[in-house]
Amino acid sequence: MKIDNSLPLEYSTEENNLKILGFWIFLGAEIMLFATLFTMYFTLENRIGHGPSGAEIFEITPVLVETILLLTSSFVIGLGIHAMRLGNKKAMMVFFSITLLLGAGFLGFEIFEFVHYNHVGATLQTSAFTAALLTTLGTHGLHVTFGLFWGLAILIQIKKRGLTPETTNKSFIFSLYWHFLDVIWIFIFSFIYLKGMM
């Protein structure tokens, strides 16, 4: 394995470069996935059947809390990558742990939100609108859940193996994923919640 010391560790080997490019392409596919979900949502948005509309069930408080938690976590993981580049393992682990905790908090609020929807009679089966809403939110939520397990696995590896070309590569790719989920959330916040509440 040839290591190029002029580059950050996560870019230092040929294999690492391939993995980062491959992941960017994967994110391209993810953009298409969410674009399809948004298309589907906008098509079905007003087809509420006998069920409630968005304006009737959306509540700003939990959504704002979720937004703040997720946006902060995205900032913190940025700090984590910065610490990683400086070679500060401990600071990096702290920032990554905070990221995951914030992510878990986001997920908690989202579950609470789903329970609320269920309570007011907006279940998966109610109408095309509710199915579209819960599927779009749920897909994002599943991505966050998957990210929590993934991040935890990386954190354990950093603790055990230190900052090697492999672990830093994994962490960097994970941070790309996490930022991506944040971007998707901004679209969900703007075009599902805010638009729906207007």
Added chain:
Amino acid sequence: MDFFDRFAVPHPSFLIYASMVGIGLTMVAIVLGITYFKKWGYLWREWITTVDHKRIGIMYLLVALLMLFRGGVDAIMMRYQLSMPDNKFLESQHYNEVFTTHGVVMILFMAMPFITFFFNYLIPLQIGARDVAFPRLNALSFWLFFMGMGLFNISFIVGGSPDAGWTSYFPLANNEFSPSVGTNYYMIAIQIAGMGTLISGINFITTILKMRAPGMKLMKMPMFTWSAFIANVIVVFAFPVLTVLLAMGTMDRLFGTNFFTTGDGGMDMLWANLFWVWGHPEVYILILPAFGLYSEIISTFARRNLYGYKSMVASMVVISVFSFLVWTHHFFTMGQGAFTNSIFSITTMAIAIPTGVKIFNWLFTLWKGKIVFTTPMLYSMLFIPLFTLGGVTGVMLAMSAADYQYHNTMFLVAHFHNVIIPGVVYAMIAGLTFYWPKMFGFMLNERIGKWTAWIMSVGFVLAFIPMYITGLDGQARRMYTYSESTGFSMLNMVAFIGAGIMAISFALLVYNIYYSIRYASRDIGSDPWDARSLEWATHTPVPEYNFAITPQVASTQGFWDAKKNGHELFKGKYEKIHMPNNSGWPFILGCIFFVFGFAMVFSIWPLAIVTLIGILVCLVYRSFEKDHGRYISVEEIEETEAKLRGVKNEDR
């Protein structure tokens, strides 16, 4: 016994029971055979756990040939059913299942693995790389695809086949109108296979962008690699649409959601639209690599540089963009209104322009060439007129006003078979014949090969041209029978005879493989066709590491330059080579996905949850695994090279 009742076939017939027995006996025979010859260890070490792109490619090829047989049997059954009016061979339900599986199997489990076989085998060799960017993901892609294929194929003996057409339009595909688990199989098996395709798309794009030999700029890549690159970009952009679509279909069927229902706000046309947003690019995913293969073959056997390289690339890029802008032409009659239809008519017809550019480029490549009529070249020469005919009827179908006459008739069926068979299937067989010596070290018999090509073409014309006529006269597709008074019987009998002749040509292809294994010369060297690009620059059989020294190129046809113009491909000396280790986890993960898919199809939730956890455990295990691959030492390379040179032509 209630639990087991769900696995029964809803409409059993003698044919299905016979296939059950046949499949059972074949499985037993395979297991006994492998055990008797003590090949389990060999199978596990050399094939199931392999991460070598060449072996994975060959496994794709085997699946494709198997599925060609299966889809072909479906086709013959349909043609026989329609060959006579009021035929009682298949009942309506069985006929529905047969045309549905024929479509899915031929597109997704025959054509897709066939082109993926070429991607796998050729891309690394053409760009001078040692393997793909992510060898293990490549194995995972194959096993996900394989398990999806397996799940789809057991449907007709366990629980019933899908019966809503390969497009599976809602509301026909919902629980009310398609009550058997067949459509669940459709949703879930294609989902699993589709994930494999998406992963391999990412893999090949990364490989092509990052692993080209020194000197091979993007505009110096061989044309097949270019076509593969564009096709994989389409894969990455189109397959996520299918993922979402199938997930929604699954939820409608299993969880009672209202995406595509007719009440509670559901919209059935959403399925048709999203299906074709994926489905139309999908046909270009199939045809562009076929174009790439024709480009390689025509330039090799015209003994000329490919004419209009840049316009070839540009036209493929234009096709890839337009492929996402034409989907509505699949349902002009379903009420979008004149304005929308006109726009999609124009975009559809516009695709004929870049395609025409490609046809003319091939013709100009031939012009003043020293043409050698080998079997692959014969297929390419049959492709040009036959495919152009299909293209012209495509432009007819693109006229939305006229489409009201053609829609859902046999005219349409004739059209898409007319582009897919001479376009894709001929390319696959031509490519297989062309690359056979590279893979296996001997050539397929040319005489039998040419007979196959001609017989196939005669069969093709007899089978599909009559359908244009009956279609214009109003014979609807997907109808399991018709009365004598319609006057369709004569032409349908001709079509059945044509299908039979095509079946003979495929049997001849199999015979050719058998014949050539027995009698063909093994002393053919590594470049039997006098070809032009890098894949022919290495030895036959290709060593595990592909190239002992990374080649350096300066044009679109490095190997030709090396042979004729004194270009030096291999500079420098041997260095140790880093290779990935074999791994069993892609196969194991694939197996768990199979069980997960099966549990989902039959709504066995405890099993689904357990297998889902199993999938996560596999992923975590993989994340913690330490594997740095291995090195092939210089001595080992020298030994292999010396041995392979002994097999090669003595004069080199």
